[in-house]
Amino acid sequence: MLEAASAIEAIDLLAHNVQQAQQLVSRLLIDDGWNAIEVDKVVQGWILQGDYLLRSRSSESADFVVGNPPYIRLEDVPEVRMAAYRRSCNTMGGRADIYVGFYEKGLVSLKSDGKLAFICADRWMRNQYGRGLRQLIARQYSMDLALIMHDVDAFEDQVSAYPAITVISNRTQGTAIAADTRRSFSSAQAHEFASWTTSSNDQYVDTETYHAARLPHWFAGDDSWPSASPARLAMLEELSQRYQLLEDRRTGTRVGIGVATGADKIFITDRADLVETDRLLPLSMVRDTKTGIFEWNGSYLVNPWDSAGNLVDLTNYPRLASYFKRHASVLRKRHIAIKQPSRWYKTIDKVDPHLTAQPKLLLPDMKMTIHPVLDEGGYYPHHNLYFIVSDSWDLRVLGGLMLSKVAEAFVEAYAVKMRGGTLRFQAQYLRKIRVPNQDDIDESTCNALREAFEKRDSSAATEAALRAYGLDHLPD
Ligand SMILES: C[S@@+](CC[C@H](N)C(=O)[O-])C[C@H]1O[C@@H](n2cnc3c(N)ncnc32)[C@H](O)[C@@H]1O
Known part of the structure; x- marks a missing residue:
């Protein structure tokens, strides 16, 4: 006793x-x-x-920490207490929920090899306020298990909180288990699952109530962790061990976004005689990419930037000057013009003078499926388009990879899906895609990727991409 x-x-x-x-x-x-x-x-x-978040306690004293921390937005906590929480827990930045602090306190109280197991909302794995916690875990701890239980009735009270059970231990990252449950998962299956985690060496398990995969590591870094079926997560983790990121200095490959103007109605025109010809920059728009083959519809940017990247002097361009002056009241109301009144006719983004001539893969942002389209050069992308340029890739081969369901799987796992299943192909998600070296892809696979891209054949692209990535199938 x-x-x-x-x-x-x-x-x-x-x-x-x-x-x-x-x-x-x-x-x-x-x-x-x-x-x-x-x-x-x-x-x-x-x-x-x-108050668990405020008590003074010597660190590294616990073998096990278990908990079901409360979910309360920091903004709903009285101000003085909130300030005290923020002082006490470094990871509770931004609009954090207080459960983030419980993770931090629990983790720092672990002895070496000690384990923490929480049933808690899993939002911190992906959202902005979880970044500090993800960073802490990625640097010092091992994510051993993430069991997602969104559809499970895990609590006595009806709470809609995206519950998950996570096990994290105080050691360097080892193998991890990603698991997901189906609605009928209950305590009997929880026991069955627990025994799979400890007594089986199988990489995958798939039952009526849960499915899980063993991963060689957890996802490194503090960026949002991906969300997908366990088998897909295992594939993504494996590919991220094997291949480099799409954006890579060594291959001169870059992902970017087109120009934002702050007043498209004024800066975009289809009138080829509106101002001096050299002030009109052919602009690629989402509608030019619709069919999958780039077809320019005749839009121009009324371009206030010269080829050295400086704002032009309006006295050298009387027609441009009179056009901008006619619209000065709207242009000057833009935030960017208020900040710099003397540069009131600039677009929000600078125009990169080298980009126009470069061949690029264009990707419209909101789409049900990934949709890379080749601009052979000569057009500048508008803000709703993302682009990929490369010094070394054959863009048709890369286009084939991008058209495949393998590339899409990266974006799907990292991007927040919109209603109706629309995906966002923003630069931050495209940058998550891993690619093999072009030199390591055999010639017939390169040809198949090129051909699939030209024919807009997504299944042929996927088949060839699987070969290029050394995968035998794409898990659901
Ligand atoms: C989700 S409930 C879990 C209750 C119980 N431990 C269980 O597992 O069923 C969260 C609990 O955290 C408590 N709580 C809230 N803020 C707390 C804090 N700062 N320190 C300690 N406990 C806190 C609440 O009173 C509540 O009982």
Whole structure:
């Protein structure tokens, strides 16, 4: 009994919850044959009222931390307490939920090789406010298990909180398990799953109520962690071990976004005689990419930038000057013009003078499927288009890879899906795509990728891409 007295420390903020927990635990121990007189004393020492985020506690003292932390937006916590939480927990930046602080406190209290297991919302794995926590884990801990339980009725009360069970340990990252449950997952299957995690060496398991995969590592870094079926996550992790990122200095490959103007109605025209000819820059727009073959519809940027990347002097361009002056009231109202009144006719982004001539793959942002389209050069992309340029890739081969479901799987796992399943092909997601070296792709696969791209045949592109990536199939 004495040995047990200092073995557990449990904290809740509310006296009522503390009492309830003490009674429950006392009853369990007495039923288990413990001495009723001593039980109360021990249990009162174990279960304490306090604020877990503010208590002073020596670090690295716990073998295990388990918890079901509260979900409360920091902005719903009284201001003084909120400030204290922020001082006490480095990872609670931005609009963090307070469960982030529970993770931090729990993790730093772990002894070497100690383990933390929480049932908690999984939003921190992907959103902005979870970045600090992801960084802490990526640097010092090992994500051992993420069991996603979105459809499971995990709590007595009806809470819509994207629950997940995570196990994290205080050691360098080892193998990890990604798992997902289906609606009917309940405690019997939880036991079955737990025994799979400890007693099986299989890489995959797929049952009616859960599916899981073993990954050689967890995803490195503090960027949003991907979301996909366990088997897909295993594939993405494997590819990220094997291949480099699409954007790479060594291959001179870059992902970017087209020019934002802040006043498209004024800066974009289809009138080829509107101002001096050399002030009109042919602009590629989403509608030019519709069919998959680039077809310019005749839009121009009314370009205030010269070929050295400087804003032009309007006195050298009387027609441009009079056009901009006619629209000065609208142009000057833009945030960018208010900030720099003397440069009131600039577009939000500078025009990169080298980009126009470069061949590029264009990708419209919001689409159901990935849609790379080749501009052979001569057009400048508009803001709704993302582009890929490269010094070394044959863009038709790369286009074949980009058209494939393998490339799409990266974007799908990292991007937040919109209603109706529309995907966002923004630069930050395209930059997650991993690609093999072009030199390592055999000639017939290169030809197949090129041909699939030219024919806009996504299944042929996927088939060839699987070969290029050394995969035998694309998991669902
Ligand atoms: C999701 S409930 C979990 C309750 C119980 N531990 C369980 O697992 O069923 C979260 C609990 O955290 C407690 N809580 C909220 N803020 C807290 C804090 N700063 N320190 C300690 N406990 C806190 C709440 O009172 C509530 O009982």
